[in-house]
Amino acid sequence: MIAVEDLRKRYGKTLAVDGLSFTVEPGRVVGFLGPNGAGKTTTLRILLGLVRANSGQATILGQRYNELERPFCQVGAVLEASGFHPGRKARNHLRVVAQAGHVPKKRVDEVLEIVGLEGAAKKRVGAYSLGMRQRLALAAALLGDPGVLILDEPANGLDPEGIRWLRDLLRSLAAEGRAVLISSHVLAEVEQTVDEVVIINKGRFVAHGSVESLTRSVEGRVRVCSPQAAKLEKQLTKAGLTVKTDGYALLVAGGSSEQVGEIAAKSQLVLHELTPVTTQLEDVFFALTSGEQK
């Protein structure tokens, strides 16, 4: 449905996107993750025909965005919460977009209800909070009832309730068979929303897979606290484990909590805490991108 193939984009001396390839299938919510400046927004803008790639292809439903028939009714996009005239009322903003996108007027009220802005529809956008603007941007994206949604950091500015609402909305849209590509650098916020993730860094592909498969691929760690931390660190290192100091605690990689406990017992060292750390998407992300960050 969405296919990015060997995409490259250069801005002057900076290679913003460097040979990126991935696909998004219908009915899936795919997180597009990377640190700030990784090339996420550039990739999404190339997909939407706003930025021209130097080479490679970015297609939706097998065609470039500009070549799609009535693209606005096939692809909905949220790119920024600033694409509004502050003096225009929210409902009028949607009317303007609907008019250009060949969408019937009655759909404007429908999407306002979907995003929960029906009560604020007659307010000027300049009086909107960032969260309300995000909802309005999402309403515009849904106007054409598209089969593909491309969302760039849509949770920015949303409160916890808004984030939960967004998560439920995206899940329900995917359940209807839509493909959703959602970029974010706040990993916790997409972890519970996405089926799979594409991770990029410095414009390059890093990993693509389900959250489960990626978390499995990264080694677990053990958090251990001891009043004799220095001695414990020495013993653990001697046993071939990797140890990082995290304030009072030690983070141990390469061994289970049983192993760490046994080493401490053999050395007669006191432990105050011994906890296996569950691998989360954030750990995967940092593990996969740490080498490239250096």
Added chain:
Amino acid sequence: MIASLSSEWLKIRTTRTIYWLLFALAALVTLLVVSSILAGHKVDLVGADKQLNLIGIGILAPVIALMMGLIVSTGEFRHGTITPTLLTTPSRPLVVVSKGIAAILLGVALVAFAEALVIGEMAALLPLRGIDFALQGGDAARLLVRILAASAIWAGIGSALGLAFRNQIGTFVGCFAWLFIAEGLVQAILASRWIDSHAGRFLPLSSTLSIFNDGKNNADSHMLGQWAGVAVLSGWMLLATILALVLLQRRDVS
């Protein structure tokens, strides 16, 4: 095309900018007409020829129309609305043309409103000074048509330049610097004894002035004729539109 054009027109109607401009325009026109009629010499107000000069206040109209065009286009970049515009209308040439037509319609509508106000105020105020309202058809209608034609073209030029250069303040300053300073300098240089050329009459402001030149007081015999002025000014609009098409087509919107 119709969807894009009606969306552009809806954009114009749904912000307060247009209504503030209408108000400012009405205030300016009223100030000029009232002061001319109430404070001017009676002898300067009697007869159709003299009263035509009051309609000629509309010579400011092309400047107003240029401002309209610039606001319509640069506002898209200033507020970031160019992104939703290009998502709904990915064809950039279509965006340039739709915006141009919307700006022309807006420019013509505002200038028509200003001229209607001038004529209404003249009809109401002249009798207060015991002067008959003498404008009838003919010359007045021809002058109005010329003012509207020049305004339409300048609105188109403004819209195209706004899309080409994007920065609202920079484009405004550039346009007004050209109109009020640079073009005069270029003309002076061209007409100097070293170059001795009349090519300056083809410049935008000169061709506009030639549209308003009725030939009765033609001190400058090198001026273009009225229709030649329309043609040359249209050429400038075409050039600005091509520039906008080329630059917008090549530019990344990020």
